[in-house]
Amino acid sequence: MSLQKLTDFSTYKLSILDEQGKVDEKLLPKLSNTQLVELYSHLINLHVFDEKALKLQRQGRIGTYGSCAGQEACTVGTAYAMEKQDWTFPAFREHGVFMTRGVPMVNVFQYWGGDERGSKVESDMNCFPVAIPVGSQPLHAVGCALAMRYLKKDAVAIGYFGDGATSEGDTLEAMNFAGVFQAPVVLVCQNNQFAISEPRSLQTRAETIAQKAIAFGFEGIQVDGNDVLAVYQAMKQALEKARAGKGPTLLELYTYRMGDHTTADDSTRYRNKEELETWRKRDPIVRFKTYLTAIGVLTPALEEKIMNEAVSKVERAVQAYETMPAPSPSDMFDYMYAQLTPELAEQKKNFLAHLSRVNNASSSKSGEGPGFP
């Protein structure tokens, strides 16, 4: 009889850039000054986009919107590490993944404006559309990763989800599949401490989300999600590992949702100001800016130029979104599946027949031409 320790179940946390903007030189990723500036510009673009989207929602110019304030480094840092051929499966807070990968900003506004055409991107962009069902993205990513290996493609699939999604069976099944089949996948959990009003402490008793990967036989690592350099570096290594056939990684990006869950939420009802203020001091953009300024890469003039460019980029995208010809109501059926399921085909037929009845009735009543209800 004996009691033996079977294996070492330790998990690690990676952070490179601290809250004062100081770095651990040994851990720094290899990025040129041009790349550092590019990374910073992506963060600023996203930040300006996010602020504008919140205002547009309040003015009734887009629909319900989920802000990514405070989490900018998570999406920009991971997307910046990818190769063009990699596939992304975003949830609903990954605006930064789309834009950093080159999806036009106007598409992102369109999506949040309820225009399905926004989900259609160039076919070589390998970006799946927003998927609202919590925990669905890891399954899609693992399936895609296995398909890529079967097709002998040099592509990694990346699935995004939140801390809330780790309580979903789908996420755990996806992790099991990823481990068993050593899928070339990176599972990116943005642990922003909340699933709507549910705090992380009620989501799981586990000390970290990263450690959940151990149960499925692969590596999980916690990363300071407000440190864009750590996020980039962890993602780069996870992608290289997957590409080399060495299996999946779970990245837990430890961050904080600075805004409400969406514009339909009021987070003052379930969290306190002190917590918010603590996290405000950890702002990922301010931290990176302090570092770039200290090493002489960012000057006030360059900073102003980046900000002005971001503002005009966002304004141009809003203008393009708002001056676009109206979508067809049947678009809601046409931007998800290449081929409609029989149920959806039937719904579409009934919907179009209904529209035509309504339009005929209104045009014979008013004497005006057809219009949509």
Ligand SMILES: Cc1ncc(C[n+]2csc(CCOP(=O)(O)OP(=O)(O)O)c2C)c(N)n1
């Ligand atoms: C399967 C499913 N259940 C419930 C919802 C409603 N819902 C939308 S977002 C959300 C919370 C998600 O929290 P988390 O996964 O932590 O992501 P976060 O919103 O924090 O980015 C819930 C419950 C949904 N969209 N899908």
